[in-house]
Amino acid sequence: MxxxxxxxxxxxxxxxxxxxxxxxxxxxxxxxxxxxxxxxxxxxxxxxxxxxxxxxxxxxxxxxxxxxxxxxxxxxxxxxxxxxxxxxxxxxxxxxxxxxxxxxxxxxxxxxxxxxxxxxxxxxxxxxxxxxxSDLTPKEIEILSLMSQDLTNTQISEIAYMSKRTIEYHVSSIIKKLNVNSRLGAVIKGIRLGLIEETELYHNEKLK
CATH class of the missing domain: 3.40.50.2300 (Response regulator)
Structure with missing residues (x-):
């Protein structure tokens, strides 16, 4: 019941x-x-x-x-x-x-x-x-937002006060949970689902 x-x-x-x-x-x-x-x-x-x-x-x-x-x-x-x-x-x-x-x-x-x-x-x-x-954690949503701002894993690690290896793990988890194949795909889907704002997206080769 x-x-x-x-x-x-x-x-x-x-x-x-x-x-x-x-x-x-x-x-x-x-x-x-x-x-x-x-x-x-x-x-x-x-x-x-x-x-x-x-x-x-x-x-x-x-x-x-x-x-x-x-x-x-x-x-x-x-x-x-x-x-x-x-x-x-x-x-x-x-x-x-x-x-x-x-x-x-x-x-x-x-x-x-x-x-x-x-x-x-x-x-x-x-x-x-x-x-x-997909069940993204608040930390993963934060990292997804940083991904959309044309930041590398190294730059994200400095902003989030986490190791680069930890950021790489989170990025991989985000891509898997959103059922996409790339960082760009994760950002685009994140926008479509309302997890991040469209204004945060910068079209850049680093997201591919």
Missing amino acids: KKIFILDDHELFGEGLKSILEKEDDMCVYKVVTNPDLMNDYILEFHPDIIICDIKIKEVNGLDVIKKYKTIYPNIKFIVLSGYNIDNYKTRAFQNGASAYVLKEDSPAHLVNIVREVYARNIKVASSQSFII
């Missing part, structure tokens, strides 16, 4: 979402939380597997809430439920530890499928197109 929290300051919306999810035999919504200040107490009491979080709760940024509690409870998986189809929001959500970014305009069936995907596998999924973002 998947234990789920819903964090949304609109109680009526949260209860409606709870009703949808609890029609599924393998899902139980333990709590609809409207006040993020109470989240830690409820986590300690119910130990949820998944928290579905609005991008804005009262005056609180839901993405900051995710970052805070993902640091404390790394095994909990967070799904952002948002009315904003904005790449920058998606990128920040994943950087802060979210496993999925679902739009409020998506169908209930889509959300149910995302809950199951997130629970079963270590993936990151964004919006109704269901494209999967």
